[in-house]
Amino acid sequence: MNITTVIVNFNTPELLRIAVESFLDIYPDQKVLIFDNGSENDSIEVIDSLNKENPDNVDVYYSKENIYHGPAMDKALRELVSSEKVFFLDSDTETKKRGFLEEMCEKMDSDEKIYAMGQRITVNKRGFKDPGGSPVILTPYLLVRRDLYKNFPPFIHHGQPTIHNFKAAHEKGYKLEDYPVYRFIDHEWRGTASKFGYKLGLKGKWDYFMNRLGL
Secondary structure, three states: OOEEEEEEEOOOHHHHHHHHHHHHHHOOOOEEEEEEEOOOOOHHHHHHHHHHHOOOOEEEEEEOOOOOHHHHHHHHHHHHOOOOEEEEEOOOEEEOOOOHHHHHHHHHHOOOOEEEEEEEEEEOOOOOEOOOOEEEEEEEEEEEEHHHHOOOOOOOOOOOOOHHHHHHHHHOOOEEEEOOHHHOEEEOOOOHHHHHOOOOHHHHHHHHHHHHOOO
16 A cells, blocks of 8 residues: 555643554554654653664654644655655554555555545534535545645644545545544544643634634
């Protein structure tokens, strides 16, 4: 499989170790890129340790500052990874069993219109769940075709960082394919966002307020 797994970390070293080790226990031959987003705690020590323990599998990129999750994903896709596909895995995940990467890649390879795969939901223009909204694939476990990514707007600093990219791809006729990754990977929803918030500022508060009003 021509694929790189990217894990973005910000100040969650204890979770990151579980994410990396559990994934490599299941997929020992897969390449992993740890993107550290300007961490200020003992993340560096843990990342260096993971790199030394898995020199053939784990590569590392250290950002000098926190550019936030979406822009970190964008940088990885545009500048740091050369594989055909990129699998994004959150730092607060634990991989439980094998099979999902093979199935997802096989299905993606069988249909050139499949752009991304994973757990799909629909959201409104502000990124909140909406049954009548546009489809997005959730970022905790997301497979993307890297060559197509550059044709659409970048992932951004947002509660749904993929929102504009996936909307543009969907409008161009590309598929965002639903796949039950959660059957293979536990996601605890206790990573960076739960500890440090999304840091979306006034824009995020405005979007939340306007969404509550139905606007």
